[in-house]
Amino acid sequence: MNSPVENIKNQKNQLLKKYMKERFPDYETLFDRSQDAIILMDSAGNLIRVNSAFEKMAGYSTDEVLTMKLQTFFTLDSLDNVFHYFHKASLGQLENFDCQMKNKRGAILEVNITNVPIGVENQFTGVITILKDITLLKQKKTEVRKIEEFHRLLTENVLDTIVCTNLLGKIIYISPSCETISGYKAEELIGTTLSFIVHEEDWEKANADRKLSYLGAESIRGKYRIRRKDGTLVWVEALSKPIIDPDTQTIVEVVSVIRDITERIKAEEELWSRKKAFRELVEHSPDAVLIVLDKEIIFVNETGIDLLGVNNAEEVLSKNLLYFIHPDYHQEMKERIQTVSNGETVDFRDYKVIRGDGSVFDAEIKGIPTFFNNHYAQHVIIRDITERKKTQELLLNSEKLTIAGQLAAGIAHEVRNPLTAIKGFLQLMERKMEDQTYFGIIESEIDRIELILSELLVLAKPQDVKFESVYLPALIEDIKTLIDTQAIMNNVEIEVGNTVGPITINGDINQLKQVFINFLKNAIEAMPNGGSCIIEMKAIGENKVKIFFKDTGDGIPPHILKRIGEPFFTTKENGTGLGIMISKQIIENHHGTVHFWSDKKGTIIEVILPLQ
Structure with a gap:
């Protein structure tokens, strides 16, 4: 038999259920079909009834639940809140709060609880507790907070500046790094338009790029100058992308990432100046210069066009370098091309070069490894040495002439004296001898010797020219x-x-x-x-x-x-x-x-x- 206390408790529970049915005709239907978990408790906090949604959430059957205490279902950290808000409900206050619930498997669930107080004849008789599982929602919020924190850290500490502008071009957000690039603090720029800092000569292009971005709904990259707070100019590169509202599919703002590229622009200008200087140097070089890529000529200067005897560069470009080299030198040239391709410089060496008209001239050629239009290539220098060879031959002949002159002077001096004596004595002998058969031959040969000596003396000491x-x-x-x-x-x-x-x-x-x-x-x-x-x-x-x-x-x-x-x-x-x-x-x-x-x-x- 039940004790008197239990009998009183059962009577109160029966009265509470009866009250709920009478006061709320649809109570049974709502209670059983609700997707939210519902607990019906008496004024002492005893569980009287739970629906199937609570059974599913808690993992216990109704019979198991009705034998358990309320505190069994919540973590220790949440009990204070659970009892606190139950007390407030007993005072007639409808309260809503979040806490952690522990199911039969030991898993911790994040739940949102609403306590609805029940009164009969102005007396507190119980509480209807509605529980919503918000575990996934809490997890999503946590992830969102992490993402938001990450974005905050990213935008506030990244060296690039992030700018958000509305469709009118007004700045609605700009990251703190803007001070590094522009000299302005973020609060000084928010509410202004980009024309406030973009150089007036670049504003038209910047505005056109921005409009193109949201009209075409695509990312646009551009380079502009902005004027810093101190009046100096810096080059920036901006990547702008429109932000589209997924519900209305309309552009709500434009986000731009701005990067300082002043040093890069300076480096590019310096590189361009060097390239220009190099090109002018090559173009006006007194030597013929060819740039060769895989034996194919891809550049020739004006001197090269003249030296190779062609009308224009098109007659040289795309031709094999060997096209202009005499066949006798092809094998040697192939070996030198390979040497330069391996990164080694080859010094000048003599070759026979064929002009566009088929004529051949003497040249010396040197190959240097180089880098042209982002490719490893060969810088080939060609010099016409025809005149040099002629000069060398003239110098050689001049040297021979000098030696011949010295030798001739010595021979003429040494031979003429005895020859004069021989000629004199021959004339004396001619007068005394009757047989003069051979005297004519001897005299003609002596005359020939004198002629040779005269030529030798001319060679040794040229006669003065009498103009x-x-x-x-x-x-x-x-x-x-x-x-x-x-x-x-x-x-x-x-x-x-x-x-x-x-x-x-x-x-x-x-x-x-x-x-x-x-x-x-x-x-x-x-x-x-x-x-x-x-x-x-x-x-x-x-x-x-x-x-x-x-x-x-x-x-x-x-x-x-x-x-x-x-x-x-x-x-x-x-x-x-x-x-x-x-x-x-x-x-x-x-x-x-x-x-x-x-x-x-x-x-x-x-x-x-x-x-x-």
Whole structure:
């Protein structure tokens, strides 16, 4: 049997349930179907009834719950709040609070509790407690707070400045780092527009980029100058992105991240200046400069265009470097290209280079590793050394001439004295001897020796040039008359052509005769089976005359033609190798030049002299 106390308690509970049914007709339906957990307690805090939602939340069955105390379901930290608000409900106050609840599995749930007091005839009889599981909501709020805190730390401590502007361009938020870039504090800029700090020359572009951002609903990047508080200018880069309301799909503001790029701009300007200086240096270099990438020419300067004999850069670009190198040097050039590709510099080396018109010239080429348009490439320098080689040959010939002169002077001095004695005694012997058969031969050979000695002395100590006015056509006719006999004997016909009329030059008539006779004798000797020799005069401009000596001989082989004029070089059995050299020296003393051309059809000697 129940005790009297329990009987009284059961009676009160029955009365409370009856009261709830009578006062709230839909009480049963609401109680059972509610998604929120509901507990019905009496005035002493005893649990009278719970719904299925509470059973699910707590993990206990109704029978288990009705045997348990209220404090069983809450953590120790929450009990004070639970009893405090139950007391307030007993005083007739409707209260709402959050606390932690512990279910049967031991899991901690975050719950929101609303205590609704129940009174019968103005007396407190119980409480309806409604519980909402807000564990997920609390977790989300915690995550949101973490994100908000992270964003706060990020925006307040990042070196870049974050700016939020409304559609009118007014600043509604700017991060504290703005002071580093602009010199203004955040509170000084909030409420102003970007035109307040953007340089007036850049404002139009900045505003256009900003409008383009929210009209196109995309990110826009731009570079602008802003004026700091102290009046100085800094370059910034801004990345602007519109913020779209997910509900209305409209743009509500524009967020911009601004970064100071002043140092980068300075570095870029300095690099551009260096590149410009380098390009100007290369463009105006006296040497031909090519930039080669994987053997392909990707740059050529003006000197290179002229040196390679092309009309424009397009005729060089995209061509293989080997296209302009003589085939004899291809293998060596390939090896040097590979060496430069490996990062090594190769020094100047001589090559034969082919021009656009097919002609070949001597050049020296150097390769240097470089970096061009973000690619490893080769800086190739080409120098025309044709004139240098000519100079070297002239210096070599000059050195030979000096040595030959010294040698000639010594020989002439040592030979002439005994030769004079021999000639004198021979003349005495000639008078006394009856048989003079060999005296003529001996005298002619002595005369030949004296001629050679005379040429040697000219070589050792050139005669002074006695300049006078020389009528060139008459000089040529005199020479033709002198040489005609020898020409006729060798079946050679000499013709004279004059297209310049009466012309006069300054010169030593005897030395010029010596030169022209020498050239004609060589021409006659080059035609042992007969032929023709033409002497032709032509004007060059207003102050020079050109004289050609053309024969129809077999010509001179290239390897011999190259050596003509060297001291003591001759192909004649009885030649001295001094005639052509002395002739060239005489013409050069007259401020003229001599050139030789030859092929199988004959030889041409060109003499150019200044007019009087």
